Amino acid sequence: xxxxxxxxxxxxxxxxxxxxxxxxxxxxxxxxxxxxxxxxxxxxxxxxxxxxxxxxxxxxxxxxxxxxxxxxxxxxxxxxxxxxxxxxxxxxxxxxxxxxxxxxxxxxxxxxxxxxxxxxxxxxxxxxxxxxxxxxxxxxxxxxxxxxxxxxxxxxxxxxxxxxxxxxxxxxxxxxxxxxxxxxxxxxxxxxxxxxxxxxxxxxxxxxxxxxxxxxxxxxxxxxxxxxxxxxxxxxxxxxxxxxxxxxxxxxxxxxxxxxxxxxxxxxxxxxxxxxxxxxxxxxxxxxxxxxxxxxxxxxxxxxxxxxxxxxxxxxxxxxxxxxxxxxxxxxxxxxxxxxxxxxxxxxxxxxxxxxxxxxxxxxxxxxxxxxxxxxxxxxxxxxxxxxxxxxxxxxxxxxxxxxxxxxxxxxxxxxxxxxxxxxxxxxxxxxxxxxxxxxxxxxxxxxxxxxx
Numbered sequence: 001x002x003x004x005x006x007x008x009x010x011x012x013x014x015x016x017x018x019x020x021x022x023x024x025x026x027x028x029x030x031x032x033x034x035x036x037x038x039x040x041x042x043x044x045x046x047x048x049x050x051x052x053x054x055x056x057x058x059x060x061x062x063x064x065x066x067x068x069x070x071x072x073x074x075x076x077x078x079x080x081x082x083x084x085x086x087x088x089x090x091x092x093x094x095x096x097x098x099x100x101x102x103x104x105x106x107x108x109x110x111x112x113x114x115x116x117x118x119x120x121x122x123x124x125x126x127x128x129x130x131x132x133x134x135x136x137x138x139x140x141x142x143x144x145x146x147x148x149x150x151x152x153x154x155x156x157x158x159x160x161x162x163x164x165x166x167x168x169x170x171x172x173x174x175x176x177x178x179x180x181x182x183x184x185x186x187x188x189x190x191x192x193x194x195x196x197x198x199x200x201x202x203x204x205x206x207x208x209x210x211x212x213x214x215x216x217x218x219x220x221x222x223x224x225x226x227x228x229x230x231x232x233x234x235x236x237x238x239x240x241x242x243x244x245x246x247x248x249x250x251x252x253x254x255x256x257x258x259x260x261x262x263x264x265x266x267x268x269x270x271x272x273x274x275x276x277x278x279x280x281x282x283x284x285x286x287x288x289x290x291x292x293x294x295x296x297x298x299x300x301x302x303x304x305x306x307x308x309x310x311x312x313x314x315x316x317x318x319x320x321x322x323x324x325x326x327x328x329x330x331x332x333x334x335x336x337x338x339x340x341x342x343x344x345x346x347x348x349x350x351x352x353x354x355x356x357x358x359x360x361x362x363x364x365x366x367x368x369x370x371x372x373x374x375x376x377x378x379x380x381x382x383x384x385x386x387x388x389x390x391x392x393x394x395x396x397x398x399x400x401x402x403x404x405x406x407x408x409x410x411x412x413x414x415x416x417x418x419x420x421x422x423x424x425x426x427x428x429x430x431x432x433x434x435x436x437x438x439x440x441x442x443x444x445x446x447x448x449x450x451x452x453x
Contacts, residue, residue, distance in 0.1 A: 065444070068434040068451040069399060072380035072426050079373050081308065081414075085300040085320065087365040089293035090353065091249060096288055097264045098242035101125030108290070110256050114247040120290055121245040123264055128240045135233035142229040146222040153215035160208035167201035174198040242266075245289055252359070255291035264289075295359045300332055302369050303347035307413050307423065311373045312337065312350055319370040320354055322361065330354050330361065332369065379413050379421040380428060385435045387412070387420065396426070397436035405433070405444045 106121040108114055174194040181191040258264070300320055304312055312334060320330040332352035341348055352369065354361065361367075388395045388407065395407045410425030433440060434451050 064447040065439065066447045066449050067399075067436075067440065069431045069448040070383070070386065070434045070451050071431060072382045072422065072428055074428065075375075075378045075381045075421055077375055077378050079375065079414075081371045081373050083302050083304065083369050083371070085302040085352070085367040085369040087322075087361055087363055087367055088299045088301060089251075089295070089363040090297045090299050091251070091294040092254075092363065093248065093292060094255075094288055095120070095245060095248070095290040095292060097123060097245065098266050099123050099125045099128055099239055099264070100266045101128070101243065101264055103258050103260055103262050103264055105260060106256065106258065106289075108247075108253050108256070110253050112253045114251065114253060114292070116247055116249045118247045119244055120247055120253075121258070123243045123245070125240070125243050128236065128243065132233070132236045132240050135229065135236045139226065139229035139233045142222065142225040146219065146226055149215060149218040149222040153212065153219050156208060156212040156215045160205065160212055163201065163204040163208040167198070167205050170194070170198040170201040247292060249292070249294055250296070251292045251294040253290055254293050254363075257288045257290070293363055295356055295362075298354050298356045298361055298363065299335075300352040300354060300367055300369060302350045302352065303342070303345060304337075304350050305414075306341050306346045306348065308373065309341065309348040311375060312348070312371075316371070318352060318372075320352070320367050321370070322365050322367050324365075325360065328360065330356075379423045380426050381416075381419050381421055382426075382432060383434065384415070384418060384420050386432050388436055396422075396430075397433040397440055399431040399433065399446070399448055403445055403448060405436075405440045405442060405446060407442055 101123045104122040104124040108118070108120045114120065174191070174197070177186060177191040177194040180186040181188055314334055314336065316334045318332050318334070320332045321328070332354040334350060335353045336351050338349040382396065386396050387410075388397060392407070393409050394412055395409050398406050398408050400406050408425055408430070410422045413421035413423040415421075431448065433446075440446065
């Protein structure tokens with residue numbers, strides 16, 4: 001069967017459908033291009049802007065000086081403080097002579113431990129012995145004078161009684177004769193004689209009283225002489241007792257400055273050529289016989305810096321060590337301070353007391369004293385490289401909010417070597433330049449870099 005050709009209407013419809021399909025495809029393509037272009041613009045433009053700003057910031061940063069930034073840290077509330085100390089004897093004295101003479105014998109030498117009152121030396125003092133005998137004789141004479149004065153006083157009292165009795169008889173006789181004269185029994189002459197006798201006895205009574213007063217004064221004077229003679233005798237007796245030199249307290253003899261036969265002058269300041277261990281004879285006088293030191297308890301003197309002086313108080317303990325005894329640790333207690341800062345060293349003299357029963361420590365030793373200090377206001381700690389010393393004093397370089405340099409004045413406390421304490425000038429919120437140089441001037445804008453710990 002032969003095929004028939006399509007009709008014209010059918011061809012027109014087919015062509016119209018194809019044209020509409022083409023127009024639709026183009027529209028969708030345009031819409032897609034616009035949509036994707038919008039998305040591209042939204043993503044790329046901000047990036048381009050940010051890249052521009054970043055490039056500008058990098059360019060600006062490349063022109064700024066980079067500095068390492070650190071922050072100050074708080075020091076520990078409890079810290080150990082080691083200070084040098086000097087060991088001194090709690091009680092040490094030099095023994096002098098109080099009696100003049102020649103040294104008869106000495107009984108203690110350097111290094112000997114002695115007890116209080118122990119005999120150390122004897123001095124031969126014949127002059128003192130004679131003075132004691134003379135004072136004793138004078139005392140006996142004064143006591144005899146007292147007895148004699150008292151005897152005279154007793155005799156005077158007896159004489160006064162006799163005179164008073166005679167006065168009584170004379171008065172009564174005169175009174176009787178006065179009555180008889182009035183009666184005309186006796187002449188007036190006899191009455192006058194009795195009156196004269198009465199007046200004479202009255203005078204004798206007054207004389208006896210004066211004699212008693214004088215004898216009483218003599219007794220008091222003689223008694224005063226007894227007291228004076230007795231005091232002189234006791235003084236010479238005490239001086240005689242100084243012939244025996246004794247230890248004033250228990251301790252160790254650290255120096256002996258005399259030898260047997262040397263002339264000792266009481267109260268003299270002459271020096272002896274002999275040393276502490278000299279055993280050669282010498283005739284040079286010297287009142288310094290021994291030096292004695294008590295070892296049972298010792299003092300350790302420590303000079304505390306002014307900045308730490310408020311942290312020290314009486315009763316505080318510390319560990320004491322000496323280089324020669326590395327395995328021993330002694331405990332000391334603060335017993336006193338000078339309560340005044342030395343203007344030359346700006347330190348506070350502090351004394352610690354340490355027990356030393358076995359005499360392990362010795363006066364004159366160099367010691368290290370370790371304190372544990374509790375601080376209420378703990379300071380800040382910064383590296384010593386962060387400090388700047390110039391005409392403005394001690395300062396640190398801080399970084400402001402706008403990244404500029406600002407120098408802050410501070411007060412330095414304890415120095416640990418690589419680090420130092422800042423007691424004033426910082427709040428702890430500052431950013432500090434770790435190692436400021438002369439190039440970082442005030443107000444300079446810099447690029448901070450956090451320093452790695």
